[in-house]
Amino acid sequence: MRLEDYKKKDPFATPEGYFAKLNSNILKATCGNSLPQEKRKKVSLVSRMRWVGYAAMIAIIATVAAGIISVPGTDWKKGNASNEFTAGNTSEYDNSIDGEYIDNMLESYPIDEYTFYCYLTDTDNN
Amino acid sequence: MSREKYNEKNIVAQLKDESLRAAAFSAIVERYSEQIYRHIRRMVLSHEDTNDLVQETFIKAWTNIDKFRGESQIQTWLYRIAINETLTFIGKNRGSTISIDTPEGAVADKLESDVFFNGDRAEALFHEAVSRLPAKQRLTFNMKYYEEMKYEEMSALLDTSVGALKASYHIAVKKIEEFLKENN
Known part of the structure; x- marks a missing residue:
């Protein structure tokens, strides 16, 4: 009996899908701690962005709500029905003035836009 | 990748x-x-x-x-x-x-009952013959016979001279042939 008479075969079998599972197990046991970290970073970034989004949304809602509440005549808390806009109370509203309010003011008062801007920013319009 | x-x-x-x-x-x-x-x-x-x-x-x-x-x-x-x-x-x-005292055919029997062995009796006996070689000689035989590795590559891997590897392979082949002759 000579070795050349034998057909070179590999009779050793493996379970179905074995090598994919083996590779997965090896990676889990080795660089698995590194690979998911990269994934975790991505997830964490997305998560952070989502929270930034939530925070921005809350800030917008708060700003709009504060704007509505602080507009003279809509101060429900104080029950102030005044529609008057005076220099004396601008500082109270400086942070809550919105575009619509400015437009309303411009329509109500016979001043041009630039003069009104100067008034709001305390600059000389001369 | x-x-x-x-x-x-x-x-x-x-x-x-x-x-x-x-x-x-x-x-x-x-x-x-x-x-x-x-x-x-x-x-x-x-x-x-x-x-x-x-x-x-x-x-x-x-x-x-x-x-x-x-x-x-x-x-x-x-x-x-x-x-x-x-x-x-x-x-x-x-x-x-496996040891020298293991009855001839015992490894082949075990292989044939293994669900992850697809060979016939002749193949089982062939692998028994290989498994009876000393570990380093088995390694040399497998790398040369199955993986068709060059002696120079094997020499670098095993830190053994090419001459020693050639001799080892030659002896392994003789042992396998002898076992198969006796057990077929």
């Missing part, structure tokens, strides 16, 4: 970069795990033992990845680890594996 895209030079460079190391190692596992499995399986015969040894091989490779300087091929480096792991395993389990 697919096999087509595997590039040894790039992989070696990526292994040195900590941020790319995991991806490079993943590509190495994908490329070599089956080859390493086949190599170990021919040595230890059992699928379960092979499964453990392949995983141990890659875990060792990952643990010692800093020591890989790219002076040898990744395949050579993995083979060295696999060979060390396998020879250590065989050494530790000498009592429970």
Whole structure:
């Protein structure tokens, strides 16, 4: 009996899908701690962005709500029905003035836009 | 990373970069795990033992990845680890594996009853004959006969001279033929 008479075969079998599972197990046991970290970073970034989004949304809602509440005549808390806009109370509203309010003011008062801007920013319009 | 895209030079460079190391190692596992499995399986015969040894091989490779300087091929480096792991395993389990006292045909019987062995009786006897060789001679025989490795490559891997390997292979072939003659 000579070795050349034998057909070179590999009779050793493996379970179905074995090598994919083996590779997965090896990676889990080795660089698995590194690979998911990269994934975790991505997830964490997305998560952070989502929270930034939530925070921005809350800030917008708060700003709009504060704007509505602080507009003279809509101060429900104080029950102030005044529609008057005076220099004396601008500082109270400086942070809550919105575009619509400015437009309303411009329509109500016979001043041009630039003069009104100067008034709001305390600059000389001369 | 697919096999087509595997590039040894790039992989070696990526292994040195900590941020790319995991991806490079993943590509190495994908490329070599089956080859390493086949190599170990021919040595230890059992699928379960092979499964453990392949995983141990890659875990060792990952643990010692800093020591890989790219002076040898990744395949050579993995083979060295696999060979060390396998020879250590065989050494530790000498009592429970085949010995000179094991009745002839016992290993073939065991192989034939193994659900992960697809060969016939002749093939089972052939693998019994190989498994009866001393571990290092079995290694030499498998690498030459199945993997068709050049003696020079084997010499670099096993730190043995080409002449000694040729002699070892020649003796292994004679032993296998003799066993098959007696048991067929």
